Amino acid sequence: MNEREHVIEVAGLRRRYGPAGPGGFEAVRGMDFTVRRGEVFALLGTNGAGKTSTVELLEGLAAPTGGRIRVLGHDPYRERALVRPRIGIMLQEGGFPSDLTVTETARMWAGCTTGARPVAEALEMVGLEDRAKVRVKQLSGGERRRLDLAMALVGRPEILFLDEPTTGLDPEARRRTRDLIRALRAGGTTVVLTTHYLEEAETLADRLAIMRAGRIVLAGTPDEVRAAQPSRIRFTLPAGVDVAELPAGLGEVVPDAAGEADAPRAVEVRSRRLQRDLTDLLLWARERDVELGRLDARSASLEEAFLRIAEDDAGAGDAGATNAEPVGAGA
Numbered sequence: 001m002n003e004r005e006h007v008i009e010v011a012g013l014r015r016r017y018g019p020a021g022p023g024g025f026e027a028v029r030g031m032d033f034t035v036r037r038g039e040v041f042a043l044l045g046t047n048g049a050g051k052t053s054t055v056e057l058l059e060g061l062a063a064p065t066g067g068r069i070r071v072l073g074h075d076p077y078r079e080r081a082l083v084r085p086r087i088g089i090m091l092q093e094g095g096f097p098s099d100l101t102v103t104e105t106a107r108m109w110a111g112c113t114t115g116a117r118p119v120a121e122a123l124e125m126v127g128l129e130d131r132a133k134v135r136v137k138q139l140s141g142g143e144r145r146r147l148d149l150a151m152a153l154v155g156r157p158e159i160l161f162l163d164e165p166t167t168g169l170d171p172e173a174r175r176r177t178r179d180l181i182r183a184l185r186a187g188g189t190t191v192v193l194t195t196h197y198l199e200e201a202e203t204l205a206d207r208l209a210i211m212r213a214g215r216i217v218l219a220g221t222p223d224e225v226r227a228a229q230p231s232r233i234r235f236t237l238p239a240g241v242d243v244a245e246l247p248a249g250l251g252e253v254v255p256d257a258a259g260e261a262d263a264p265r266a267v268e269v270r271s272r273r274l275q276r277d278l279t280d281l282l283l284w285a286r287e288r289d290v291e292l293g294r295l296d297a298r299s300a301s302l303e304e305a306f307l308r309i310a311e312d313d314a315g316a317g318d319a320g321a322t323n324a325e326p327v328g329a330g331a
């Protein structure tokens with residue numbers, strides 16, 4: 001496998017619903033990223049950030065209003081006939097005819113697909129083999145999601161697009177779906193997924209991008225995205241020890257404003273050099289014989305990175321245009 005082959009290339013991508021001007025809405029506002037063959041790439045973002053709007057453009061379901069997309073070297077909208085047979089799509093709402101059984105639905109779908117995977121195999125991959133004879137309308141919501149996934153797998157896609165694949169699944173089905181995604185990746189399938197489960201992105205994705213208001217505001221490997229946020233050191237200072245006495249050069253020191261003057265004071269240090277700042281703090285405490293209460297030091301989680309971006313909605317993405325780190329750049 002050529003690690004550097006980009007199977008998806010996106011530059012300056014835009015999507016507007018409705019007319020130009022105040023009557024319309026621009027859901028995708030200039031996105032740049034690449035996806036490499038064989039990786040799992042996750043798009044994250046709050047409701048309405050533009051994930052589905054973006055993925056639909058990659059799938060060739062709509063034409064962008066600006067920018068350029070290449071999927072497997074082709075324009076997925078204009079050259080749909082070349083791209084569609086090589087990709088698998090699991091939409092948020094599959095909408096298969098509900099009077100057919102699971103097997104009939106899968107056969108119908110496979111009949112439209114060249115080189116289709118055997119239907120029984122696709123159903124087994126998603127754990128629906130026991131529901132093969134059940135009508136689609138009798139499936140539970142989670143089972144329908146799994147049927148949608150099975151249909152996306154029927155064509156043995158090179159790139160699999162999964163829009164919130166585990167939403168509505170019970171924990172066991174979710175675990176099974178995640179294992180399946182890992183197995184597909186191990187077999188060389190590229191997976192583009194949107195999800196609201198941060199731990200899913202954290203454990204599955206090779207790289208991820210966090211969107212806000214139609215733009216990517218942070219992107220990279222899960223480690224890179226976490227590292228972009230400060231670590232936190234939390235402790236309490238005994239009564240009588242002032243925050244100003246803390247060693248100089250610690251990261252941003254945020255004392256708890258509500259603390260009483262004669263009671264221990266909670267302090268948070270936001271640090272970009274966790275080991276160094278923690279060492280400085282502990283040496284200072286030993287030298288001064290200060291007891292730090294409830295000491296806790298931790299690196300930022302993906303959730304913190306996500307929440308910080310979500311909370312920053314006041315800027316509604318303008319900052320994102322300049323802060324965005326193009327995914328795949330120089331990698």
Ligand SMILES: Nc1ncnc2c1ncn2[C@@H]1O[C@H](COP(=O)(O)OP(=O)(O)OP(=O)(O)O)[C@@H](O)[C@H]1O
Binds near residue numbers: 025050
């Ligand atoms: N057909 C449409 N016409 C007008 N606006 C639309 C249309 N489809 C989506 N939008 C708007 O575009 C924005 C982005 O929607 P999109 O579904 O892409 O977001 P998302 O990140 O996938 O959200 P979610 O996490 O809720 O699925 C939203 O504000 C939505 O209201």
